[in-house]
Each structure stands twice: as structure tokens, then as C-alpha cells.
Amino acid sequence: MKSKVVSFLIKCPDQKGLVAKITSFFYEKGFNIVSSQQYVNAIENTYFMRIRLNADGTTLSKKELESSFLELATPLNIDWSVNYDDKKQNVAIMVSHTSHNLYDLLERSKEGRLDCNVKMIISNHDKLRYIANMFHIPFHYLPVTKETKLEQEAQVKELLDASDIDLIIMARYMQILSADFINHYPEKIINIHxxxxxxxxxxxxxxxxxxxxxxxxxATAHYATVDLDEGPIIEQDVKPVTHESTPTTLKRIGADIEKLVLARAVKNHLNHQIIVSGNRAIVFPEAGE
Amino acid sequence: MKSKVVSFLIKCPDQKGLVAKITSFFYEKGFNIVSSQQYVNAIENTYFMRIRLNADGTTLSKKELESSFLELATPLNIDWSVNYDDKKQNVAIMVSHTSHNLYDLLERSKEGRLDCNVKMIISNHDKLRYIANMFHIPFHYLPVTKETKLEQEAQVKELLDASDIDLIIMARYMQILSADFINHYPEKIINIHxxxxxxxxxxxxxxxxxxxxxxxxxATAHYATVDLDEGPIIEQDVKPVTHESTPTTLKRIGADIEKLVLARAVKNHLNHQIIVSGNRAIVFPEAGE
Amino acid sequence: MKSKVVSFLIKCPDQKGLVAKITSFFYEKGFNIVSSQQYVNAIENTYFMRIRLNADGTTLSKKELESSFLELATPLNIDWSVNYDDKKQNVAIMVSHTSHNLYDLLERSKEGRLDCNVKMIISNHDKLRYIANMFHIPFHYLPVTKETKLEQEAQVKELLDASDIDLIIMARYMQILSADFINHYPEKIINIHxxxxxxxxxxxxxxxxxxxxxxxxxATAHYATVDLDEGPIIEQDVKPVTHESTPTTLKRIGADIEKLVLARAVKNHLNHQIIVSGNRAIVFPEAGE
Amino acid sequence: MKSKVVSFLIKCPDQKGLVAKITSFFYEKGFNIVSSQQYVNAIENTYFMRIRLNADGTTLSKKELESSFLELATPLNIDWSVNYDDKKQNVAIMVSHTSHNLYDLLERSKEGRLDCNVKMIISNHDKLRYIANMFHIPFHYLPVTKETKLEQEAQVKELLDASDIDLIIMARYMQILSADFINHYPEKIINIHxxxxxxxxxxxxxxxxxxxxxxxxxATAHYATVDLDEGPIIEQDVKPVTHESTPTTLKRIGADIEKLVLARAVKNHLNHQIIVSGNRAIVFPEAGE
Known part of the structure; x- marks a missing residue:
């Protein structure tokens, strides 16, 4: 296997012997466990696991690994996904007028602090093109009105799908996306509110x-769902303010919180630390990564 | 004057020369300014001041001070109050089942960390009487049902007014007070939500x-108003939690936040740091106090 | 087994198949895993685990469990401890003049928010006896001078050992304990700085x-070690202050931080969430507890 | 006067009538007080004031204002400075290898969130030149060795003085500056530690x-003084970390704190909110700005 670190995200009904079965599986296939994190929701009797494996000692191909794991998973009712560290994820950023999140994401990506390829920036305004140019990222200006909304979304979708985008970041994109659009990218759109x-x-x-x-x-970073501002929350943070704060100063103080909250949420997503369950996001902390 | 430190809270339309006029007034009367804090709300063109004065150098009586200040205040449209440090404020605490805020307030009061006399504890349950006993504070058990609500509130009012209560603290009192009751104690009831x-x-x-x-x-400490949970916010704080938190652990983590938020709000009120303006509370920080 | 929840704390060299071996062991013995938390220190190649087991399905006695686990542990070089939830831990609190931590610990213990028996309060001053009385906890006044230090410590030790104390909390005990005393209670003394x-x-x-x-x-809660203020840190927190803060206000603001930091550290210890490794404390978060 | 808002920073021995005298002075000269903030250090009996004035109603020139204020200030022993909002301050940024603070400062400056002209970037390495190029800021590569230190500092000084630099930001410049250099720019060098x-x-x-x-x-932003890391602290912040954090993750988490702490300190300095007194920085909060 070309990949060095393999991560599994696992969700299933809690049941006796689960950890033993899963960890024995990987042990027998020659993997070493780099980290293993678990969460049991006792209210819903659901088990969640994030397990990172070192693949140096295995002779399995990706395909073989996945088909053997499927055999283990099916009787245990495991809902799972696997990710390999030899593939960088493709990211698209959608913005309107506000620049602070955009700068921050581009800087982190450029400097290797966000492990992804920012393939494009899409905006309903032409205002922030100069930032795209500074970072040499393609910028697509796709204006939108009530009348052209579906058409514009179709153009966006085409751009995204042509570039095999894994994650869409709404970095203060001030348009309400249609249910169709959102449902096309389940748990693949992160919004900052x-x-x-x-x-x-x-x-x-x-x-x-x-x-x-x-x-x-x-500020709150969450997965976009059809119910606006109601999607699973990934990250939140606050800062104290006082009566002296005007709407303008709140905006300025808030901008700094937004930047960090969005960047952390994106990092957690790219790093496969998140499992969504209903309207809640299980966000495993980094494990010495 | 028996009082050593005199505090004024001032609110008025902003206007030229205001600070000069007010500070010159106190200077000429022989006061020394211990601290002076201001806030101008430019959106509403309103001026707010908290000024603390050392009365050692003045020969005025309280009455004389107040009547001379009234002469200054009237033409300037100043809404004001004055407080003297030679009178301890009387406090009543209302609770239901939850003990953590009650312990904390009683401990702070007993140890001199809250400058007030806790005159009584009022509860619609008899459960927390033992805590009142530990701290030797009178405990009034006044059960309430839908039918007896007005009657019970009348009893509460009678108790409060007989003891000349300056501040009512709702330390998780799980009853909705009537508009009549609340309006009887404007900016004198602090609730913890x-x-x-x-x-x-x-x-x-x-x-x-x-x-x-x-x-x-x-958690949020605010003045109680007729619109439940809508009154002016005095203090708020938060702590990070994770997906691991159950409603039970949230309650436990929250209890610690409640304690500190309520205690700070009460301290700020007792210390005359707050001016309410519409639905906003101007909370001046301590000035080296 | 009378205990319902059994917790193991495990530390050993990291090695392949460890998780599989440990979890399979418990599975085969009839335990269900309530939660399992791990930490790998890759720098020191050390593996840490906190595992909580439901004992309903096992027929083993405590003794049998421990001797079988020993067989597993020895070849893997596992350093381990086990705790059963049917035994409340005994706690002694040491104080000098400062009351806020003492009140807070006693209140939490009395109200069931700290799962322990506070068996005694020991002080080098008689000042806080009234608080012990309020909570009906034995209070031992053992004054100390340079000359009587060893003698006083011997008295303290006698009291502690007679009551089978599991944890000693130095809640602002303003005396430096001798190396002998501290070494007698390794990882059993928590100090608040x-x-x-x-x-x-x-x-x-x-x-x-x-x-x-x-x-x-x-404020910082840490295990006491011979090097003063150098022991493994369990909990820390801070609050913002400003130039307005005097030493007196810093003390007051700090008191609130101390209370929460110490209470959290004690809770984490009593709840078997901590493994000490060198000078670092591995503090596992609560797992839905 | 071309300036619309004039700010005074004032420090003097505390004395009776001070506020009345100062505010009456500005009132009589036709100024309106936009905000007035005060701090009395009772331990050192020192009075500090930051006062912002609207100059629309005055007929004074800057020179006239300053010479009249001097007449007031001299007998009162007032140490003061005045700043006018019609002059943007010139800033130089010094860096070595680390890019996150540099990006953040340049972005804020470019987007008008830091009110200054970044005139140059100076580095002892050539590594970050591409960032300077992205933002079209002159980049000066001035390598340094033990032997060439004084010479290099002389070159730096020449560059700074030629551009009339008001503030030097050490955004992780990993060289210890000589006492001579630092003393040449008192309270004009901000360092991030x-x-x-x-x-x-x-x-x-x-x-x-x-x-x-x-x-x-x-992270801590402070004025550079001859005693390394001992200068007056302007801003500090922290984030919680856990035992999982490696030196690498601490660095990453820390980078985000550094960015915000440095940016806030620079903003406070540029906005004339800071008075240094001994080794302490009096940092007035924004007053509705």
C-alpha cells in the first residue's frame, strides 16, 4: 500500500466485544495502531471510533483491506469510511465581500498548515479577485440574482465536480444555497456563521x-444542511466584549474569532476527525498529530 | 459626612463641557476624585458616568450634596443616583432545589467577599433549609401552586419589604414571577439563567x-424583566465542552460557570458599577477597587 | 464482584497488538467496555490507557481478575492499577488561613459532586475550625515551627494513616512539607498554587x-513533589486582568480560578483519570461520565 | 486644525482637582470630549489619562494647542504626548523564518484593519521575501553574524530612520538586539514572545x-527593553492544551495565539491606547472606537 497512515471512521450500535474484534482485525492484518479514539453515546447506544493505522507492516492493497473490513463490518452493522494519507483533498472556497477568512485559509494552505489543494475560489462578487491573484488560485466570478439562482448553482456544481472537490468552504458566502445543492454535498460543505x-x-x-x-x-463553524444555521456544529468560540463595543467593533473582534474557528473546523475535517451523527458532530481531538 | 467614599451613577444626553462641569462641581465642593469612568454611546448620543469621590475634604452633609447636585443636574437633563459606603445593602436570595449558587453566595457574604447583609432565603421548597441553617440565615418556605401564586408573591413581597431589601437574587428560583412582582423591584432582581x-x-x-x-x-446573569430571559445582561461566561458531554455533565460543568457569573454580577451591582439603559446594562469595570 | 464499574490505568512500552491483546482479555473474561481511552507518547514510545469496564457479565472475583491481568501484564511490561467503584476514597484537606478552597471542596463533597469521604481537616492554624464545624468534619489544629516541623509532620502522618487516607489535598497549606513526608505519599498529594x-x-x-x-x-493544581511547585501539572486556568488590578483584586479574581482548578484536579484524581509519567500528568477527559 | 480627532496621553502625580482642570482646559479651548479614560495607581499615587477630543469647534493650531497645554502641564508635573489623526504612522516589520505573524500583519494593514503604512520588512534571512512581494512591500535582507552584528544593526537603523519609522514590530525576529539599538527606540519596538x-x-x-x-x-506581546523578555507586557493570551500536544502541535496552536496577541498589541499602540509606567503597560480599552 502506498499510504503510510490509514484512518478509519466507524459508527455502529454498541455491542460487547466490539473493540476487541476491530483491533484484533487490524492486528492480524499486520497494521500497527497509531492512535485509537472512541466515544460511546450511552443515550443512543451508539459506538464511534476513529482509528489511525500504520500500514508499514501490511501486505494488503487498499482494495483488499476494504473488502476484508467490509466482511467484519457487515454483521456488526458498522457504518464506516476509510482515508489514506497519500491523497491530498481538493478544496473550493466560496466567498462574497469579506476577506479575512479567505486570507487566512489561503495562507494556511500555502504554508502547509492546512493539508489540502485549494483548487478554486468562487464568488458572487468580483471584489476579492485580487486575493485569489496574490495566491495564484483560480477565481470564478458567478453573480447571482433571485432569477438566476438555480442556473448559477448549476454552474458552481459543474466547476466543483469538474475539479473533483472534496470539501466546499463557505467563508462568508452570503447566499442561501438551495436544498438541492446542499443535498448534493452531504457533510462536504462547511459554513462559518x-x-x-x-x-x-x-x-x-x-x-x-x-x-x-x-x-x-x-462564531460557529458547522456543516451546511437544508435548515439554515442548524447543521451539526464542528467548532465554536467566543471572546468577552463590553458595553463599549459597537456593531463595528463587534464585527472586528468577531472577525478574529471567525478566522480561527473556521480554520480549526476545516483542519478537523481534512484530518478525518469528525463523524456526524444526527445533528451532532463527534469531533475527536488530535491524537499527538 | 459619615461616608468616606461616595459614588454617583450618571446618565444624560451627551453635550459639550459635561465632564468639565461635573468634575468642577465636585472639585469646588471639596471632593477628591477616586475614580471616574465614562462611556459615550454615540449611536444614541448618551453619556454615562460612574464617579467615586473621597469625602474627607468636604463639609457638606449628604442632604446638601444631593440638593446642590440636583441644581447642576436639572438643566443638563441628568438622570442620577448616589450611594454612600456607610450603608451595607440588604439582600434576599430566592432558590428552589439547586444548591451550588446558594452555597457560593452565602460563603462569599460570610467571608466578606460580597459586601452585603444576606437577610433571608426564600424558597418554594423546603429542601435547602439545612444550608440556611449552616450559615444562620432565616429561611422562609413558601410553597406555590398555580392557584396560590399571587398570594405567595404577596407573602414574599411582605417579607422583602419588611426587611428593607435592596437586592433580590434569584439563584435558580424555578418559578416565573408575575409582571406585578417584577415591576415592583425594577433593576433590583438579578436572575441567573x-x-x-x-x-x-x-x-x-x-x-x-x-x-x-x-x-x-x-451562563448569564441578568436583571429580571417582564419578558422572561430578556432582561439586561450583566455577566456571561462559557466553557468549552465536547461531544462526550451528556446533559448530566453539561449540568455539572455549567454549575461552576453559573456560580462565578452570578457572584460577579451581584458584586458589580452591590458595588454600583451598573447603569441600565434600555435593554443594555453598562457595566463599568472595577477601578482599582 | 460487588463492583459494577472497574477502571484500569495502564502504562507500558508501545508495541504491536497491544490494544487487541488488552481488549480481547477483557472481552474473554466477560467484561463490557464502558469507555476506553488511549494516548501514545511517540517521543518516549510509551502507551497509556484508561479503560472502564462493566462487570455485570463476569464471574471473576477481584482477586481472580487481578491475578489473571498480572499474567497478561508481566510479559508486556505493563505498569498498571485497578480501581473498583464500590469503595469511596478517603480524603484529608490541609489548610492554613485561606477559606475559599476549603468551602468549595466541602460543599462539593457534601452535595455529592465530589465522590469521596472528607475524613479530616488539618491546619497549622486554628482559624478555619468554624468551617469544619459547619460541615461536621473533624478539625485537627497542629501548629508548627521550624523546630517542631518533623514532629508535627509525624503527627500529621499518624492522623492520615490511622484514617486510611487515599488523597491529601493541600488547599493553600502554607508550609513546605519535608521530602520524607512527600515521598511517603507519592501521587497522593494535590497542591494548588x-x-x-x-x-x-x-x-x-x-x-x-x-x-x-x-x-x-x-492557578495550577499539581501533584506535590520534593521540588516545590515543580510537580506534574493536573489542571491550570487563567482569567484576563488589566492594569487596574491591584494585588488585592488579583487575589480576589485568582481565588475563583483556584477553586475551580483545584476542584477539577481532585475530581480527575478521584475518578482515576490521571496517569503520571515522569514530570507530566496524562489527564484523560471524562468519557461520558 | 486639519486633524479631526486629537488624543492626549497623560501621566502625573495624582492631585486634587486634576480632572476638573484638564477637562475645563479643553472645554474652554472649544474641544468636545469624545472619550476620556482614567486610571489612578493608588500604590504609586500616579494619575493616567487618555483623552480623545473632537477638534471641530476649536480655532487653535496644533502649535497653539501644544504650547497652551504645556502651560497647564508644567505646574502639575504632567508627562504628556499628543497625537493627531491626520498622520498615518510608519511601521517596519522584522522577521526571521516564521511567516504567520507576517501574513497576518500585512493582511490587516492592506485591508485597513491596522491603521498604518507598512514601509518595509527587514529580515536576517531571505526566506520570506515572497510574502513581501505578494503584498508589494520593500524587503531588506540583512544577514547577521556575531561579528557583523553592530554593523548590521547600523544598517537597520539607517533604513528605519530614513523612512521615519514610528513603530518597529519584531514578528519573530530571532536575534537579540543590542542595548544601543533598543535604547534608540524607546517604547517603539513591540516584540512577540x-x-x-x-x-x-x-x-x-x-x-x-x-x-x-x-x-x-x-503568547505575550511586549515592548522590547534591554532585559530580554522583561519589557512591559501589552497583551497576553492562552489556549488550553492537553497531554496529547507534542512540541509540534504546541507550536501550531501557539501560532494562532501569537497572531492575535501581536495584532491586538500593535493596534493598541497605533491607536494611542498605551502609557508605559516603569515596567507596566497601562493599556486603555477602546472607547467605542
């Missing part, structure tokens, strides 16, 4: 935060 | 937080 | 923090 | 943090 959800859903969260007089301001 | 408002208003916030899969859990 | 170690080791950290003009203040 | 000082002074703080097993990691 500029409040600590579920507070201040919808538009103008900083204005609303000012008016409510909250003493902390935040 | 066990979520980072406006997220998870109403009942069972920890259960809701679990179901929404949030990555942080919090 | 009122700074974010390694900053401000030694006496008067709040004064030093003020003088250095730091913008955050903190 | 990658630990929560005073913990882990000197080299390799992330390695040291790993070895000490701390549970939080941080």
Missing part, C-alpha cells in the same frame, strides 16, 4: 448582539 | 444544548 | 504578578 | 512547555 449558534441565527448577528447587549461574541 | 443567552431561553437549557451539539456551555 | 506555573513559583505570586504587569492571572 | 511570560523566557518555549507538561499555552 458569525455568532455562537443557536444565538443570533440568520442575518446581521453583530447588530443583533449589540442590541441584545451580550457580554460575549462568537 | 443556565445558558449563554439568547441561546436556549426557557426551560431545560442543558438538555437543549446537548441536543443541539454545541461546543460551549454557558 | 496560585499562579499559572511555571510563572511565579514560590511565595507571593499575586504581588509578583502585579509587579510584572501580566495581563492574565491563573 | 511565544509563551505566557514570565513563564518560559528565552529560547524554545514550546519545547519547554511540553517538557513541563503545562495545560495551557500562550
Amino acid at each position: 458569525h455568532s455562537f449558534l443557536p444565538a443570533f441565527q440568520g442575518a446581521n448577528p453583530y447588530r443583533k448582539a449589540y442590541e441584545r447587549g451580550v457580554k460575549l461574541i462568537g | 443556565h445558558s449563554f443567552l439568547p441561546a436556549f431561553q426557557g426551560a431545560n437549557p442543558y438538555r437543549k444544548a446537548y441536543e443541539r451539539g454545541v461546543k460551549l456551555i454557558g | 496560585h499562579s499559572f506555573l511555571p510563572a511565579f513559583q514560590g511565595a507571593n505570586p499575586y504581588r509578583k504578578a502585579y509587579e510584572r504587569g501580566v495581563k492574565l492571572i491563573g | 511565544h509563551s505566557f511570560l514570565p513563564a518560559f523566557q528565552g529560547a524554545n518555549p514550546y519545547r519547554k512547555a511540553y517538557e513541563r507538561g503545562v495545560k495551557l499555552i500562550g
Whole structure:
């Protein structure tokens, strides 16, 4: 196998002997366990595992590994995915006017702090093209109106699919995507919302935060689902603010939180640390990675 | 004047020369400024001031001070209050079943970390009487049903007013107070809500937080107003949580946040650091106090 | 077995097949894994595991379990301990003048938020006896001078050992314990230091923090070792402060951090979440507990 | 006066009537107070003020303002500086190998989130030139050895002084500057140190943090003084970490803290919010700015 580290994400009904069976399987196939993380949801009797394996000692091909694991998984009712570290993931970033998340993602990608290929930037405005140019990333300007929405989304889809995009990052893309579009990319769209959800859903969260007089301001990165701002939460953070904060200063303070929250969520996704279960995201911490 | 430190809280339309006029007034009366804090809300063109004065150099009585300040204040449209440090405030605590906030407030008061007299504990359950006994505070058990609500509130009011209560702390009192009751004590009731408002208003916030899969859990101390959980926010804080957190662990983690948030809000109120303006609480930080 | 939940803490050289061997062992003995947490220190090639087992399905006695596990452990070079949930741990608290940590620990213990028996409070001053009385805990006043140090420590030791104490909490006990004393209770003494170690080791950290003009203040709970303030860190936290903070306000803000940091560290210890390795404490998070 | 907002930073012995005298002065000269912030250090009996004035109503020139204020200031022993908002400050950034702070500062400056002109980047390595090119900022590669240190510093000084640099940002410039150099730019050099000082002074703080097993990691922005890592602290922040963190992950987590801490410190400096007093930095919060 060309891959050195293989990661499995596993979800199944909790049952006796599960860990023993799974770990014995990998042991017998010649893998060494680099890290193994588990979570049991006792309320729903569900078992979750993230296991990273060193493939140096195995003679299996990817195909062989997957078909043998399937044999183990089927009777145990395991819902699983496997990822190999020899393939970089392809990423598309969608933006509107706001530049801070875009800079941050591009910088991290360029400097190797986000392990992915940013293949394109898509925007409904032409405003941020200069940033794409600075980082030499293709920029697609696809304006949109109520009338052209479906058509524009079709163009976006075509671009994404032509480049085999693994992850779409909505870095303050200020358009509501259609259910069709979102359902086409399940658990593959990460959105940043500029409040600590579920507070201040919808538009103008900083204005609303000012008016409510909250003493902390935040941001939330979540998977996009058909219900706007309701998808599984990956990362959240807040900073304290005071009565002195105006909507403008909240926006500025918030921008820094957004940057870090989005970058961490994207890193966790690219690094295969996340399993979605219903409307909750199981986010395993890094294991000495 | 018997008081050593005199604090004014001031709110008025912003206007030229305001600071000069106010500070000159106190200078001429023989006061020394211990600290002076200001906030201008430029959106609403309103000026707020908290000024603490050393009264050692003045010959004015409290009455004289107040009537002279009134002369200054009237033409400037100043809404003001004055507090003297020679009078300890009287506090009543209302609780239901939950003990952690009660212990914390009683301990701080007993040890001089909250500058007040806790005159009584009122509860709709008899469960926490033993804590009142440990701290030698009168405990009033006033059960309540839908039918007896108004009657019970009348009893509460009678108790509060007989003891000249300055501040009512709802330390997880799980009853909705009537509009009449609340309006009787404007900006004199502090409530602790066990979520980072406006997220998870109403009942069972920890259960809701679990179901929404949030990555942080919090608490909010606010003045009680007729609109439940909508009053001016005094203090908020959060802690990170993970998918491992169950409703039970969220409750436990949240309890620690509640304790600190409520205690800080009460301290800020007792220390005259707060001016309410509409639905926002201006909370001045301590000034070297 | 009377115990329902059995916890193992495991440390050994990392080696192939370890997880499979350990989990298969428990599976075959009839245990169900409630949670299993692992950590591999790749720098030192060491494997750490905390595994919690449901004993409902096993017929083994404690003795049988331990002797069979020993057979597994010896060839794998496993350093291990096992704990059963049918035995509450005995705790002694040592204090000097400061009351906030003491109240907090006693309240948590009384209300069942810390799973232990506080058997005694030991102090070199008589000042806090009234708190012991409030909570009906035996209080031992053992004054100490340079000359009587060894003698006093012998008295302390006698008290501790007579009550079969499992954990000693130094809740601001302002005496330096002798190496002999500390070595008698390895990984059984938790100390709270009122700074974010390694900053401000030694006496008067709040004064030093003020003088250095730091913008955050903190507390550290750690196992006591012979090198003062150098033991393995279990928990740390900080809060932002400003130039307005005096040594007195730093002390007050710090007290709240101390309380929570110490309580969390004690909870983690009592809950068998910690493995010490050299000077580092591996602190597993709660697993849905 | 061409300037619209004028800011004064004031430090003097505390004395009766100070606020009245200062605010009356500005009132009489036709200024309106935009914000006024004060701090009294009662331990050292020192008064600090940051006052921002709207100059629309004054007929004074800058020169007239300064000479009249001097007349007020001299008998009161006031140490003061004044800044006008019609002059953008010139900034130089010094770096070695690490890119994250550099990107962040350049992005903020380019996007108008830091109000300054970045005139140049100076480095002892040629590695980061491409970033300077992306942002079209002159890059000066000035290698240094022990032998050429004084000579190189002279070249640096020449570059800085030729461009009338107001602020030098050491964004991980891994060279110790000479006392001569530092004394030439008092309170004009901001350094970022990658630990929560005073913990882990000197080299390799992330390695040291790993070895000490701390549970939080941080960064500190401070004015450079002759005593390395001992200068007045402007901003600090930390993030929680766990035993899983390796020196490499600490570095990565720390990079995000560094970015925000340095950017906030630079913003506070450029915005004239800081007064240094001895080894402490008085950092006034933004006043609705």
C-alpha cells in the first residue's frame, strides 16, 4: 500500500466485544495502531471510533483491506469510511465581500498548515479577485440574482465536480444555497456563521448582539444542511466584549474569532476527525498529530 | 459626612463641557476624585458616568450634596443616583432545589467577599433549609401552586419589604414571577439563567444544548424583566465542552460557570458599577477597587 | 464482584497488538467496555490507557481478575492499577488561613459532586475550625515551627494513616512539607498554587504578578513533589486582568480560578483519570461520565 | 486644525482637582470630549489619562494647542504626548523564518484593519521575501553574524530612520538586539514572545512547555527593553492544551495565539491606547472606537 497512515471512521450500535474484534482485525492484518479514539453515546447506544493505522507492516492493497473490513463490518452493522494519507483533498472556497477568512485559509494552505489543494475560489462578487491573484488560485466570478439562482448553482456544481472537490468552504458566502445543492454535498460543505449558534441565527448577528447587549461574541463553524444555521456544529468560540463595543467593533473582534474557528473546523475535517451523527458532530481531538 | 467614599451613577444626553462641569462641581465642593469612568454611546448620543469621590475634604452633609447636585443636574437633563459606603445593602436570595449558587453566595457574604447583609432565603421548597441553617440565615418556605401564586408573591413581597431589601437574587428560583412582582423591584432582581443567552431561553437549557451539539456551555446573569430571559445582561461566561458531554455533565460543568457569573454580577451591582439603559446594562469595570 | 464499574490505568512500552491483546482479555473474561481511552507518547514510545469496564457479565472475583491481568501484564511490561467503584476514597484537606478552597471542596463533597469521604481537616492554624464545624468534619489544629516541623509532620502522618487516607489535598497549606513526608505519599498529594506555573513559583505570586504587569492571572493544581511547585501539572486556568488590578483584586479574581482548578484536579484524581509519567500528568477527559 | 480627532496621553502625580482642570482646559479651548479614560495607581499615587477630543469647534493650531497645554502641564508635573489623526504612522516589520505573524500583519494593514503604512520588512534571512512581494512591500535582507552584528544593526537603523519609522514590530525576529539599538527606540519596538511570560523566557518555549507538561499555552506581546523578555507586557493570551500536544502541535496552536496577541498589541499602540509606567503597560480599552 502506498499510504503510510490509514484512518478509519466507524459508527455502529454498541455491542460487547466490539473493540476487541476491530483491533484484533487490524492486528492480524499486520497494521500497527497509531492512535485509537472512541466515544460511546450511552443515550443512543451508539459506538464511534476513529482509528489511525500504520500500514508499514501490511501486505494488503487498499482494495483488499476494504473488502476484508467490509466482511467484519457487515454483521456488526458498522457504518464506516476509510482515508489514506497519500491523497491530498481538493478544496473550493466560496466567498462574497469579506476577506479575512479567505486570507487566512489561503495562507494556511500555502504554508502547509492546512493539508489540502485549494483548487478554486468562487464568488458572487468580483471584489476579492485580487486575493485569489496574490495566491495564484483560480477565481470564478458567478453573480447571482433571485432569477438566476438555480442556473448559477448549476454552474458552481459543474466547476466543483469538474475539479473533483472534496470539501466546499463557505467563508462568508452570503447566499442561501438551495436544498438541492446542499443535498448534493452531504457533510462536504462547511459554513462559518458569525455568532455562537443557536444565538443570533440568520442575518446581521453583530447588530443583533449589540442590541441584545451580550457580554460575549462568537462564531460557529458547522456543516451546511437544508435548515439554515442548524447543521451539526464542528467548532465554536467566543471572546468577552463590553458595553463599549459597537456593531463595528463587534464585527472586528468577531472577525478574529471567525478566522480561527473556521480554520480549526476545516483542519478537523481534512484530518478525518469528525463523524456526524444526527445533528451532532463527534469531533475527536488530535491524537499527538 | 459619615461616608468616606461616595459614588454617583450618571446618565444624560451627551453635550459639550459635561465632564468639565461635573468634575468642577465636585472639585469646588471639596471632593477628591477616586475614580471616574465614562462611556459615550454615540449611536444614541448618551453619556454615562460612574464617579467615586473621597469625602474627607468636604463639609457638606449628604442632604446638601444631593440638593446642590440636583441644581447642576436639572438643566443638563441628568438622570442620577448616589450611594454612600456607610450603608451595607440588604439582600434576599430566592432558590428552589439547586444548591451550588446558594452555597457560593452565602460563603462569599460570610467571608466578606460580597459586601452585603444576606437577610433571608426564600424558597418554594423546603429542601435547602439545612444550608440556611449552616450559615444562620432565616429561611422562609413558601410553597406555590398555580392557584396560590399571587398570594405567595404577596407573602414574599411582605417579607422583602419588611426587611428593607435592596437586592433580590434569584439563584435558580424555578418559578416565573408575575409582571406585578417584577415591576415592583425594577433593576433590583438579578436572575441567573443556565445558558449563554439568547441561546436556549426557557426551560431545560442543558438538555437543549446537548441536543443541539454545541461546543460551549454557558451562563448569564441578568436583571429580571417582564419578558422572561430578556432582561439586561450583566455577566456571561462559557466553557468549552465536547461531544462526550451528556446533559448530566453539561449540568455539572455549567454549575461552576453559573456560580462565578452570578457572584460577579451581584458584586458589580452591590458595588454600583451598573447603569441600565434600555435593554443594555453598562457595566463599568472595577477601578482599582 | 460487588463492583459494577472497574477502571484500569495502564502504562507500558508501545508495541504491536497491544490494544487487541488488552481488549480481547477483557472481552474473554466477560467484561463490557464502558469507555476506553488511549494516548501514545511517540517521543518516549510509551502507551497509556484508561479503560472502564462493566462487570455485570463476569464471574471473576477481584482477586481472580487481578491475578489473571498480572499474567497478561508481566510479559508486556505493563505498569498498571485497578480501581473498583464500590469503595469511596478517603480524603484529608490541609489548610492554613485561606477559606475559599476549603468551602468549595466541602460543599462539593457534601452535595455529592465530589465522590469521596472528607475524613479530616488539618491546619497549622486554628482559624478555619468554624468551617469544619459547619460541615461536621473533624478539625485537627497542629501548629508548627521550624523546630517542631518533623514532629508535627509525624503527627500529621499518624492522623492520615490511622484514617486510611487515599488523597491529601493541600488547599493553600502554607508550609513546605519535608521530602520524607512527600515521598511517603507519592501521587497522593494535590497542591494548588496560585499562579499559572511555571510563572511565579514560590511565595507571593499575586504581588509578583502585579509587579510584572501580566495581563492574565491563573492557578495550577499539581501533584506535590520534593521540588516545590515543580510537580506534574493536573489542571491550570487563567482569567484576563488589566492594569487596574491591584494585588488585592488579583487575589480576589485568582481565588475563583483556584477553586475551580483545584476542584477539577481532585475530581480527575478521584475518578482515576490521571496517569503520571515522569514530570507530566496524562489527564484523560471524562468519557461520558 | 486639519486633524479631526486629537488624543492626549497623560501621566502625573495624582492631585486634587486634576480632572476638573484638564477637562475645563479643553472645554474652554472649544474641544468636545469624545472619550476620556482614567486610571489612578493608588500604590504609586500616579494619575493616567487618555483623552480623545473632537477638534471641530476649536480655532487653535496644533502649535497653539501644544504650547497652551504645556502651560497647564508644567505646574502639575504632567508627562504628556499628543497625537493627531491626520498622520498615518510608519511601521517596519522584522522577521526571521516564521511567516504567520507576517501574513497576518500585512493582511490587516492592506485591508485597513491596522491603521498604518507598512514601509518595509527587514529580515536576517531571505526566506520570506515572497510574502513581501505578494503584498508589494520593500524587503531588506540583512544577514547577521556575531561579528557583523553592530554593523548590521547600523544598517537597520539607517533604513528605519530614513523612512521615519514610528513603530518597529519584531514578528519573530530571532536575534537579540543590542542595548544601543533598543535604547534608540524607546517604547517603539513591540516584540512577540511565544509563551505566557514570565513563564518560559528565552529560547524554545514550546519545547519547554511540553517538557513541563503545562495545560495551557500562550503568547505575550511586549515592548522590547534591554532585559530580554522583561519589557512591559501589552497583551497576553492562552489556549488550553492537553497531554496529547507534542512540541509540534504546541507550536501550531501557539501560532494562532501569537497572531492575535501581536495584532491586538500593535493596534493598541497605533491607536494611542498605551502609557508605559516603569515596567507596566497601562493599556486603555477602546472607547467605542
